[in-house]
Amino acid sequence: MNAVPFSTSSAPSLRHPARLAPRTLRFLRALGMFALSSAALSSAGVARAQDEDEGGGGPRRVVPAEATDTETETDSVVVAEAEGPGLRIYVVAVTMTDGLDAVAQRAGAAARAALREVPSVDWQHPDQLFLGYDDDALTRIESARARLAEGRQAYLNFELDQAAAVLEAAVADFDHSAGALEDPQELADALVFLGSSLALNGRSRDAVRVFSRLHVQMPHVSPDPAVFPPEVIERFEAARPRDASSAGASITIESDPPGAIAYVDFVARGVTPLTVTGLRGGDHVVRVSRPGATPFYQTINVRSMRSAETSAFLIDDPRAVGLNESLIAARDADISALGDTGPLRDIATVLELDRIALIRASSADSDDQVALELVVFDVATGRRLVRGAGTTPTAIGDLEPAVHHLVSGSLAAAATVRADTETSSEPVDEELPFEHHEEPAPTGGGSIVEEWWFWTIIGVAVVGAGVGIGVGVATSQGGGLGQDPNGHVVLEF
Secondary structure (H helix, E strand, O other), rough: OOOOOOOOOOOOOOOOHHHHHHHHHHHHHHHHHHHHHHHHHHHHHHHHHHHHOOOOOEEEEEEEOOOOOOOOOOEEEEEOOOOOOOOEEEEEOOOOOOOHHHHHHHHHHHHHHHHOOOOOEEEHHHHHHHHHOHHHHHHHHHHHHHHHHHHHHHHHOOHHHHHHHHHHHHHHHHHHHHHHHHHHHHHHHHHHHHHHHHHHHHHHHHHHHHHHHHHHHOOOOOOOOOOOOHHHHHHHOOOOOOOOOOOOOEEEEEEOHHHHEEEEEOOOEEEEEEEEEEEEEEEEEEEEEEOOOOOOEEEEEEOOHHHHHHHEEEEEEEHOOOOHHHHHHHHHHOOOOOOOOOOHHHHHHHHOOOEEEEEEEEOOOOOEEEEEEEEEEEEEOOOOEEEEEEEEEEOOHHHHHHHHHHHHHHHHHOOOOOEEOOOOOOOOOOOOOOOOOOOOOOOOOHHHHHHHHHHHHHHOOOOOOOOOOOOOOOOOOOOOOOOOOOOOOEOOO
């Protein structure tokens, strides 16, 4: 979200919330409520105008002329209430275009992060088997996520000693579970809030150390000036390394067997052997993995403008032999149905899935975009339940949230759809709503609207952020997506 940055002349420092007089607080709250109300009324007016305009951006259904108002084949797939332990669902990704291996793996990682947020879905067993981590790593990463939430709330409550202690423990847990950490965003959040807590608590040297790690390992991450005060931004900028504008370090990564996915700083970079360039000098976390194998990871220090190398020896889990080969073959799999045999069926069998989701990454109109297609199959019946598509940017830090928005609604729908095994064996894609999910506000002891600085920000400016996403969920009997005789759903935001 873009917002007017804090100014030392227009907003008090976060270090001194008590300086706000009660009258000032009442004024800021009133101003904030007025801004929120105005924004809500404006949004409602725009939404009504779009609904009345056939070309508007509101949700609309596109129906071919030959289709009727009656839903077709609604008895074959029904939406069911989530109950019991939930279905065992997992997401895998493949590239349909040479050279997009890293992008496909990043999309798969972002989709799996979205899957973990779907209630009542059993993802842990297939996740551990696919990524190759043990129970201890799972326990530590769950602890890290809980501590991140607790530390963030302590920071928002201005309990800086408590925030720093809890967030340091969260970072330690994330580091310990590096073999299970596909997406660096949660670790990045922990580091940003930790550095900010240290900076505001007068521990400038420690803050610079934390921010230096962000600069080296996650150069796409920076504290949002609309959320963090100027002194935090200053400490962050003070930690910027000398080679920030001319990063020339590199790491060469090999593996036995070759063809494994190489990660540097928790971001997939390609398949081994490869050399990752454009790195800043400092400590970098290297992980090498292949589906069903115990991952290799190592922290490597690379001096500025220098190179380093490492080699990984990977051993497959006996329970997952052939999983990697099946994933490679899934590139050419038929997506009209799961089928009784084939690579997708083999993956679903090894991971013991009730539903399997496949993301296919293809080249888009420009080099900085990728076209993604998501299909979800019911393993018992072989039916394809969901099919959707979209285009996202490929830049690190941009692709991950875009994929999260693109697939979260479809995965949630797939978790609540029940295939009726007593009807026709032909696969059917029922029209399902695709929902847009905003990132949740920090949780904890109190609401974010109770924080004094929230009303300060709202009083300064209210700026909205928009995302345009189109998704089609179509029947499997037609040609390409959106060309099916029964139409498809398009939701635009």
